[in-house]
Amino acid sequence: MSEALLAVLRPFADIAGNPTFFVEVIVGGIFAGLMYSLVALGFVLIFKASGVFNFSQGVMVLFAALTLVGLIERGLPVPVALVLTMLVMVLLAFAIERAVLRPLVNQPHIILFMATIGLNFFLEGLGEMAWGANVKKLDVGIPDRSFMLKGVQINQLELTAAITAAVLVTILAVFFQKTRIGRALRAVADDHEAALSIGIPLKTIWVVVWSVAGLVAIVAGIMWGAKSGVQFSLSLIALKALPVLILGGFESVPGAIVGGLIIGVGEKIGEVYWGPLVGGAIENWFAYVLALAFLLFRPQGLFGEKIIERV
């Protein structure tokens, strides 16, 4: 019994014994976490503005990455390809509003959710049809090299991703809290009818928010694609974004970031130090167990709006 306890506690001694390595693990976790956050951010945006859980966000990431790689492969310079991809994502937002959201106005959220599941398969098929199903290397010119900072190994690509995520989040947070459009977005999320009555055009708001989610998907697609290649398993990272959302709160931009960080760092530490005890693979389920615990004790997440129910 005490031997088992000792085995569980031993990793703490390991941490104390080699703090540099511990910092390296944490840094790795932070970078992985920011990647999750980037995907979660797309979910949050759409959820905030329409109360819809967009099941197809993961595929949007894949679709954006595929489009970008496809255009680069056809010999376009990276900046041109990037602008074109942005254009494609905005067009996609218009198409989704027209074909999916507008006919379903005032339907229960679950109906819209189902529609995004349909959208998920449609986009996956469209992406495969247009750009093929092979794994592709995405290279936008960010070097995937590492350098040492005070004895800690840092990857340049991951650092770029981290900075990008930080900038993106700051802009979005200010946008939502301080600006006219941000306020309109929050209003729409809260009550469609009231939003209409004060002159907010739902259609425009939806196009804006899906476009922004599409642009965030491009960033996430570039980072993930550069790291592990553009392939169809990319759409599965949406599944990792789900616990991030539960942790951070579905309608909180900062929540998506903090949630991502907690999960990224948590699962890396768990894997490296406690993984050997249970034969590894903690990384695969850690996020979900943590999410379950949150659902039990703080269902609105860390930053979510408190669930108020009047009877």
Next chain:
Amino acid sequence: MTTAAAGPLLVVDGISVRFGALLALHQVSLEIGRGEIVAIIGPNGAGKTTLLNVISGFYHPYEGRIAFAGRERTHLAPPDVAALGIARTFQNVALFKGMSVLDNIMTGRLLKMRGSFLLDALWWGPAKRQELANRAFVERIIDFLEIQAIRKTPAGRLPYGLQKRVELARALAAEPELLLLDEPMAGMNVEEKEDMCRFILDVHGEFGTTIALIEHDMGVVMDLSDRVAVLDYGRKIADGTPDQVRKDQAVLDAYLGAIHE
């Protein structure tokens, strides 16, 4: 003011609304003059809220027409109606529950705010000045309606009476020419009703807003309004000053008679 200023502010001319087999409104006409307070009354299911929804663009009539400030606008969507200067409140309070009272009222200023997306996001230059100017106006409304103490509270946590007041504040923030109030005093106690009455009269006096309201409390209706329109089973059965309506036989039969027993 343009030439249109001479005519009535709102003209509803012979509109009918149908939900399936149910005729919710049948050839209802109503004129609201500038600066008037008009009450729309009638038994439950008479079509009062439907009429309000038609005026604010949520429903569209299958016959008849609506003109606002002299211009035809029968088939506009709600945001466009709002842009014309018509604000409204809802029977069941439609506030943005997660947002603070202040933010709720600020949303009412959305139509008054213009500016570039980029400047907005940077909180810079004209965008900032604009935000501050609008903020100042909103503070005036907050003072006016005496809700200073709750300005940072999330709207969803307020008691019902205060929620109604915040909803009124949001509608006022748009500086509407025509204000539509759907049962502004429903579910309030006597004191809250008196407050609300006072606010409506003050709004009318201070901003010169034209007001159309639906209300069940006869005392309130008779005190507040310049004119009363009575609906019953989707038809207008009377229209006149409170005194005229009070004596109208059709109204007594349909409605007031039941109250006085």
